[in-house]
Amino acid sequence: MATYRSSADQRRDQRIANEVEAVEVMPCTFCQTLTPVLDLNTYGARCYTCYRNYCEGDRHDPSLTRDQRRDMAGIVKAALAGGLRASPQEHIRHLQAKEEAGTATPAQRGFLVAVRSLAKAPAGD
Numbered sequence: 001m002a003t004y005r006s007s008a009d010q011r012r013d014q015r016i017a018n019e020v021e022a023v024e025v026m027p028c029t030f031c032q033t034l035t036p037v038l039d040l041n042t043y044g045a046r047c048y049t050c051y052r053n054y055c056e057g058d059r060h061d062p063s064l065t066r067d068q069r070r071d072m073a074g075i076v077k078a079a080l081a082g083g084l085r086a087s088p089q090e091h092i093r094h095l096q097a098k099e100e101a102g103t104a105t106p107a108q109r110g111f112l113v114a115v116r117s118l119a120k121a122p123a124g125d
């Protein structure tokens with residue numbers, strides 16, 4: 001009967017393996033709840049609960065003044081032109097300083113959580 005192991009069986013095994021991979025979980029960036037990676041991809045690194053909160057909450061910053069908008073446009077243009085040359089490590093240190101000072105935005109804190117979870121993950125192979 002060992003030879004009866006058909007290609008259908010092998011396809012079934014592969015399908016199960018794919019499903020296991022599909023439900024791989026990582027912590028939600030905002031509340032740390034273990035969440036399927038597919039959901040994180042769908043909801044912007046959030047679990048569904050945090051996504052609902054995001055959608056229902058006041059997610060807009062107070063509107064910018066005309067001058068603030070102009071300053072921000074200048075910063076974005078400089079960044080796109082390569083005028084901001086912080087390395088990824090410098091950027092992370094910058095965000096950590098903001099976090100310690102309590103001035104990091106939820107998105108910046110979420111970014112740091114993601115960075116730390118990546119740093120803790122074993123090297124992929």
Ligand SMILES: [Zn+2]
Pocket residue numbers: 028029030031032033046047048049050051
């Ligand atoms: Zn969450």
